[in-house]
Amino acid sequence: MDGRCPSTTQTCLGGDMGECCEDADILSGGTTAAPTQASTQGPTQAPTQGPTQAPTPACVDQVNPLTGVSDCQRLSYLCNDSLYYALMTQQCPLTCNRCNGATQQPAPSSNCRDLVHYQTGVSDCPQRAYLCTNALYRSLMQVQCPRTCGFCT
Template sequence: MNGKHLACVDLVNPRTGVSDCPSRAYLCNNTVYFTLMTQQCPKTCNRCPGTVTPGSSCRDLVNPTTGVSDCPRMASYCRNSAYLALMRQQCPKTCGYCV
């Protein structure tokens, strides 16, 4: 790595010449499309490296089944590169990504 950061941009649809990401933003947190959306739409999905969650909206997501956040018990994944985007999205408070 040369220390330079790549620009965080959404990919462009080669057929239309524009990104489909804004119209597909609803898929950003869909578990089926999470990885694909992270790769193709990082800007739209707020998954750019170094993205920080603003303090006023900084809270961990709640597990809809239990009604509580799973983040405290998942904190060991906060710095695991395989889970970084997921943890940044779902557990910003626990992982210390808040401003």
């Protein structure tokens, strides 16, 4: 506490009129992760809502944007390596068996590839994966992005 904030666990940033920030939220260099304003009001109650459930995503391995092909099979030996565990879980959930109830797509055949953009030479399928389940784009995505969308047999 520096005398300008109401709590002993807060520090004032930015002079006399600065924000009071929780000490735990202050990052090195004097910046904050989540600033809060000092308040003279009592605590507010969070609105009560039932939990919302996001749709279950398809469990697919990410595609290397430079090649249009997933590197997951080649890098599968890193699935349980402690240095790469989080990255492999994010990039290669199907290969590393980390789908957690998501819809598992069949393993694509090796000749199944996403097409690459003619100007960049890089597949933009990972950025457009949300279109895989859109009925208006399904036939286009089957041709352009079969690997990303899990359409390979």
